Amino acid sequence: MPTTFTRYPVETERKDPGIGGKPPVDRRPTGGGGSGDDDEWKRLGRSGPGERLKRVRFATFFILSGDMVFFLGLAVLFFAHQGTGHIDVRTQEFIGDWHPVQLPPILFLNTAVLVLSSLTIEIARRNIFRELDVVEEWLGLGRPALRRALPWLAVTLVLGLLFVAGQWTAWKQLTAQGFAFDHWATPAVYFFYLITGVHVVHLVFGILALTSALGGLALLRKVETRQIAIDCLSWYWHAMGIAWIGLFALLAMG
Numbered sequence: 001m002p003t004t005f006t007r008y009p010v011e012t013e014r015k016d017p018g019i020g021g022k023p024p025v026d027r028r029p030t031g032g033g034g035s036g037d038d039d040e041w042k043r044l045g046r047s048g049p050g051e052r053l054k055r056v057r058f059a060t061f062f063i064l065s066g067d068m069v070f071f072l073g074l075a076v077l078f079f080a081h082q083g084t085g086h087i088d089v090r091t092q093e094f095i096g097d098w099h100p101v102q103l104p105p106i107l108f109l110n111t112a113v114l115v116l117s118s119l120t121i122e123i124a125r126r127n128i129f130r131e132l133d134v135v136e137e138w139l140g141l142g143r144p145a146l147r148r149a150l151p152w153l154a155v156t157l158v159l160g161l162l163f164v165a166g167q168w169t170a171w172k173q174l175t176a177q178g179f180a181f182d183h184w185a186t187p188a189v190y191f192f193y194l195i196t197g198v199h200v201v202h203l204v205f206g207i208l209a210l211t212s213a214l215g216g217l218a219l220l221r222k223v224e225t226r227q228i229a230i231d232c233l234s235w236y237w238h239a240m241g242i243a244w245i246g247l248f249a250l251l252a253m254g
Helices: 009-014 039-043 049-081 106-128 131-138 144-176 187-219 223-253
Strands: 085-087 094-096
Touching: 049 187, 049 223, 106 144, 106 223, 144 187, 144 223, 187 223
Parallel strands: none
Antiparallel strands: 085 094
16 A cells, blocks of 8 residues: 655645745744634644734733723722812801812823824834735845834834823923922812823833833844734733823813
């Protein structure tokens, strides 16, 4: 009887016809946003790039869900304190302690800057998953996907820094109006500094991550690793943008 040979998935992939062929199974990038088929890796008992991306996304969404719950708690406290007050001893009337504060106009500009930065980082995320560029990177023809994404990440970093500088300017303007963060501050003033301050701290973490990405992405050898890093960073940035829009609306109504 003739001898039969079994071709394993890796061998099959390497022998597929076409210009340049397909990359080997254990090195195939996650072009197209990580939605590719990982059946070959499953047959080998290994997790493919798409599966790893899904796992990291799940962990990112889980952490961001905790942040969103925290911001929601701030919103609940914000509304709850609007009804606080005290009883006047002489008149026996209830006097509310909540005195609304006029928001500095620069906050509207800051909001537009943050929305624009969310757009630029999304463009960077889409560029790092561009199928043709990813294949070229795997074939050793340079790093076009990374070259396309880095400028948009740099623009996002600049816009993030502008947002933080704008928030600092808003605090200075509010202090100049006589609403400093001290023991004389009303509950509304306290909550303004608390809400804006907590959000700025979260955004600073994103800025530090962006700075690290700009300096370290080129050192990562695998295409899928760079894709996962930018993908998770972009989702974090989007979450901070959504959180700020909700918090800004809360401050405007309160």
